[in-house]
Each structure stands twice: as C-alpha cells, then as structure tokens.
Amino acid sequence: MISTLLKAASVAALLSSSAFAADTDWNERFKEILGKSITFHTAEGHGQVPAYAAYLADQLKAGGFAAEDIHILPHGETAALVVRYRGDGSAGKKPILLAAHMDVVEAKREDWERDPFTMVEENGYLFGRGIVDNKFGVTSLVTTFLRLKAEGYVPNRDLVIAFSGDEESSMVTTKAIANEHRDLTDAEFVLNADAGGGTIGEDGKVLSYSLQAAEKxxxxxxxxxxxxxxxxxxxxxxxxxxxxxxxxxxxxxxxxxxxxxxxxxxxxxxxxxxxxxxxxxxxxxxxxxxxxxxxxxxxxxxxxxxxxxxxxxxxxxxxxxxxxxxxxxxxxxxxxxxxxxxxxxxxxxxxxxxxxxxxxxxxxxxGESTESPASPLRDDIMTAVTDAVHANFPGLPIIPAMSPGATDGMHYRAAGMPTYGIESIYMKNSDGFSHGLNERVPVATIPVALDQMYRVLTTLTK
Ligand SMILES: [Zn+2]
The missing domain is CATH 3.30.70.360 (Alpha-Beta Plaits)
Structure with missing residues (x-):
C-alpha cells in the first residue's frame, strides 16, 4: 500500500510538478484545510487573519503556486490574500476573480455547546465558527486551485483568488482589493463563494439552487x-x-x-x-x-x-x-x-x-453606503453554473437572487466588476446558523460542493 502510494506520488510529481499525488482524496484534503482554518480566531480585533492568510499561502506554495503569484496585503490588524493561477491567455480575456472572506463573526466559547474554534464532526455535521460563513468558501476555492494544479490544468485565462479579511466588519480590505490593488485583481467578473447556494427541504429533498447577482x-x-x-x-x-x-x-x-x-x-x-x-x-x-x-x-x-x-x-x-x-x-x-x-x-x-x-x-x-448595480445575467455564467449544478442534480431549478445586503460583492459591483454568488453548499434552511450559535454544515455537501466549484471554474476557462 505504501509503495503504491509513493509510486503514485512520484508519477504525479513528474506529471504536474505538484507536491500532491494525482490520487489525492480532495474531500479529505478539503476537510483537513477546513479544520485548520477553523482554528484561526479571525473575528475582528484578534489579529489572526494575517496568520490564516499565511497558512493558506503555504498550502498553495506547497501545491505548486509561485511565491510571486501570492500576495498577502496587510491592512491594520487584518489582511487580504490574492493568488493568481496563471492561464495561457488563449481566451484573450481578462481574468476571473474568485472572492471569499477569511474573517468571521465573533463567537464566545461559553455560549457554544462545543469549542467554536475547533472543528467537530458529529451526526453528519461539521461544527465551528465560520464553517459556513465563509471558511467553507475559502477552503473550496483553495482546494480547487490545488486540485487543478495537481492535474496540470492550464486555464485559458488567469483565475485570481481574492480573499478579504474584514467582510463582517468594515470591508476595508474588500474596498482595497476592488480599487487600490486593481493591478493584481482587475477582472472581467467576480465569482463570490460567499453568496448563493443550494436549498434542501426539511424532508431532505434538494429543492433549488440560487445564484446571487444583485444586492440591495x-x-x-x-x-x-x-x-x-x-x-x-x-x-x-x-x-x-x-x-x-x-x-x-x-x-x-x-x-x-x-x-x-x-x-x-x-x-x-x-x-x-x-x-x-x-x-x-x-x-x-x-x-x-x-x-x-x-x-x-x-x-x-x-x-x-x-x-x-x-x-x-x-x-x-x-x-x-x-x-x-x-x-x-x-x-x-x-x-x-x-x-x-x-x-x-x-x-x-x-x-x-x-x-x-x-x-x-x-x-x-x-455611516456610509455603497451603492452597487445589479449584475447582468450573462449566458456564459448562467450556462456554466447550470451545467455544474445539473451534473449532480439533473433539472434542478436555478434561481437568480438579489440579497438584502451586504457582501463583498457590492464593492466589486460598485467598482465595475459584475459579481455572481456561486457558493456551492447545499443545506436546509433550518441548519442555517451563520453568525449564530453552533454554526454547522452537512458533511455530505462537501463532495458536491467541490465537484460543482471544479466544474464551474473549468467550464469558464477551457
Ligand atoms: Zn460571509
């Protein structure tokens, strides 16, 4: 068994110059990164976002991303992370920006049944602060980058990860990503892993998938x-x-x-x-x-x-x-x-x-308001998302959504980059505890979420 694994690993290394084996179990790798992500107390005021960004940067470097394509951009006690996946440019189009946020809403140990900063698996759920909002999104993008790199995939345009570090508070890093650091982040459009997602009925039936394209x-x-x-x-x-x-x-x-x-x-x-x-x-x-x-x-x-x-x-x-x-x-x-x-x-x-x-x-x-236009429902994005959703749930209704506000998306839209919420979590409304106590995500959504993210990114870049 060990020798087989080693062999697989060395073949994969030859093929893709990646540190990971071609037969990496990406669901397990996802859980490993998500579990580590939860341990960083990235609520406002704890100063842990830069350490979390550094951890993610290390995973990506180990996965074959060049140091020069990874940027940790400090802002006060927090930071943003920007990572470029270089394409061959054959599409002749601007990059696609992939957004999520590394910070979380505060959680107090004494109020929770379990330690909010240790990922706990129980009864088919993973618990932890940020496990949905939005470390799941961060981890699904990082894991998908690692998988694509390990497979030697070359997109036809650049894919750029842009993780903000204060979405739940002042969004200073988001504004900076969308405006000041535009040299690193300019894109044709943004896919946001912090909005949208699938709805499961209380009877366990998957009902619909919503794609966020506007915010109030x-x-x-x-x-x-x-x-x-x-x-x-x-x-x-x-x-x-x-x-x-x-x-x-x-x-x-x-x-x-x-x-x-x-x-x-x-x-x-x-x-x-x-x-x-x-x-x-x-x-x-x-x-x-x-x-x-x-x-x-x-x-x-x-x-x-x-x-x-x-x-x-x-x-x-x-x-x-x-x-x-x-x-x-x-x-x-x-x-x-x-x-x-x-x-x-x-x-x-x-x-x-x-x-x-x-x-x-x-x-x-x-305070101040950021006014953002609705993003047009483009055919290429609607088709890519619909096909990816239908690969797992044939015929599932895809519902465009306007959210009551506010996510990082409003700053990208305001800066002229249309933004689409394509989070790939499927869960029941009654399991929604984002910002609240005992935040949880069903374990069963992980393979679906990763598959969907992989399909969306590859469909749009090949
Ligand atoms: Zn969020």
Whole structure:
C-alpha cells in the first residue's frame, strides 16, 4: 500500500510538478484545510487573519503556486490574500476573480455547546465558527486551485483568488482589493463563494439552487426631533416624542414604489411554481406583470418577499426624553433601509422625508453606503453554473437572487466588476446558523460542493 502510494506520488510529481499525488482524496484534503482554518480566531480585533492568510499561502506554495503569484496585503490588524493561477491567455480575456472572506463573526466559547474554534464532526455535521460563513468558501476555492494544479490544468485565462479579511466588519480590505490593488485583481467578473447556494427541504429533498447577482444597498438614518422641553405638568403642543411618533407612523404607512430587474423577475418566475398555492400564483403573476396590484399586495405581506419587490425601510431603534417628569428635549429613531439597486440613498431619504412631511424631523445618514448595480445575467455564467449544478442534480431549478445586503460583492459591483454568488453548499434552511450559535454544515455537501466549484471554474476557462 505504501509503495503504491509513493509510486503514485512520484508519477504525479513528474506529471504536474505538484507536491500532491494525482490520487489525492480532495474531500479529505478539503476537510483537513477546513479544520485548520477553523482554528484561526479571525473575528475582528484578534489579529489572526494575517496568520490564516499565511497558512493558506503555504498550502498553495506547497501545491505548486509561485511565491510571486501570492500576495498577502496587510491592512491594520487584518489582511487580504490574492493568488493568481496563471492561464495561457488563449481566451484573450481578462481574468476571473474568485472572492471569499477569511474573517468571521465573533463567537464566545461559553455560549457554544462545543469549542467554536475547533472543528467537530458529529451526526453528519461539521461544527465551528465560520464553517459556513465563509471558511467553507475559502477552503473550496483553495482546494480547487490545488486540485487543478495537481492535474496540470492550464486555464485559458488567469483565475485570481481574492480573499478579504474584514467582510463582517468594515470591508476595508474588500474596498482595497476592488480599487487600490486593481493591478493584481482587475477582472472581467467576480465569482463570490460567499453568496448563493443550494436549498434542501426539511424532508431532505434538494429543492433549488440560487445564484446571487444583485444586492440591495444598506443605509441607516437617524430621525431626530428636538424641543425646548419643560415641566411635565405643563404640556405643550410641540412634544418631541409625539412628533417623532407621527413621523414613524407615516413611514410605517408609506409604501415604496414597486421595482424590478432581471434578477428579481427571474427569481419570482422560478420560485412561483416551486412555492405553489396563492403565494406561488402571486409570484408567477408578478413575474409576468409587476403592475398586478393583487400580486404585489400578496407578496408585500410576506417578510421574505416584500424586499424583493422594492425598497424597504423600517424603524429599528428608539430613544427619547431624559426624565419621567420633564417634557422631552429630544427624541431619536433609527430607521434601517434596504434600497433596491439603482434607486440610491438620496432618493430614498427624499421619499421618506416627503412621507413624513415635517421639517422639524431632521434626517441624518449613519455611516456610509455603497451603492452597487445589479449584475447582468450573462449566458456564459448562467450556462456554466447550470451545467455544474445539473451534473449532480439533473433539472434542478436555478434561481437568480438579489440579497438584502451586504457582501463583498457590492464593492466589486460598485467598482465595475459584475459579481455572481456561486457558493456551492447545499443545506436546509433550518441548519442555517451563520453568525449564530453552533454554526454547522452537512458533511455530505462537501463532495458536491467541490465537484460543482471544479466544474464551474473549468467550464469558464477551457
Ligand atoms: Zn460571509
């Protein structure tokens, strides 16, 4: 057995000058890299992203990637990793950028049933912080690079990995990858392994695959009312809390105009027959005619779909007053918006102000927003993804998706690189614990995910 392995290894080394044998079990290699990935505590503030990037860089160097094609780009306590897989240029096209993020949302040992920074396999699941979001995506891209290299594959254009290091917080590394380091990362389009994916029903049946091609813009406003105040025994007609309450009621009652794009229409068209019933009929009707008032009303009653029909804004926080026996001198509400691509923050604020119709309610935007256009549903990408999905699940519906925001994709789209979320995890909605406790991924999805990623990358580059 040992001699056979050694023989295989030396033959593979001759064929591909790779350190890995041609008969490497890529599912096992994937689990090994994923397990090691989980041990890096890459939540904001722990300074572990550069060490994680260095570990990944070492795997790729050992797999035959030249040091000059691997770049760790430090930014404060975190870092980005950019790795170029050189093609022969025969396609005459710009590279394809492959995105994922190395950082995770914080996880506290005492809140988890298992150590969040040790990968644990139990009952068909792998547990750990980041096991879905997004170390699975990172590992599937790294493993696929290693496999392609080991097989001696030469793409017809460059493939460039771009891993960010602070997607869950400020996205400074993402902005840097998309803009400042464009010499390393310029691409025709981006495939993002942090969005999209397959849905499995509670009965275990695989239902659909969603491909993310647009994101809404995230924007938060403070609505502030100030007043001279006074003694609570002497009420006036200008109470700041009442005034703010009226403004919030106006926002509650305001309905943003219906909006659509190719992605949302494609989503409802595909999702209608899968959903069935009155809701499914409303989806199908909306996809045919977005002016169908009855369909709009039905969809807008559903928390999962109201945001696919247009912009939404909702009150999320409230503070006001300073003493129980004083008239309030100020009242402030926080309103969070998910803005339909193309509408913009300024127009959204204008619409809210018009709905409120009170100059004493002062609007201020909190933080910055990145507005990004929807990415066109290109034939080459749709075909590559559809074929890869159907290789494992023949005929599975492919559903274009617009996510409520925000992933690294918005910065790439804003920088002029269309972006497609092609994560290859298949799981039940009830297993979704990203950002939460006991984050898990089904072990059974690994071979499918790797196969799909391999097919997508090779189809687009041969
Ligand atoms: Zn993520």
């Amino acid at each position: 813009t995230y924007a938060t406003f403070h609505l502030t009312v100030t007043d001279p105040g006074g003694h609570s025994s002497r009420p006036t007609g200008s109470n700041a809390i009442y005034r703010l309450a009226k403004a919030l009621t106006a926002i509650e009652n305001y309905s943003f105009p219906v909006n659509t794009n190719d992605i949302t229409l494609g989503f409802f068209k595909a999702q209608g027959p899968l959903t069935g019933g009155e809701l499914g009929a409303a989806m199908t009707a909306f996809a045919k005619n977005p002016k169908d008032k009855k369909a709009v009303a039905t969809l807008r009653k559903q928390a999962s779909y109201v945001g696919v029909t247009g912009t939404t804004c909702v009150a999320t926080m409230l503070e006001g007053g300073h003493a129980e026996n004083a008239l309030p001198q100020s009242a402030v509400a926080t309103v969070n918006c998910r803005i339909f691509p193309g509408e913009g923050v300024a127009l959204t604020q204008e619409r809210l102000q018009k709905a409120v119709n009170d100059d004493h309610v002062v609007f201020t935007q909190r």
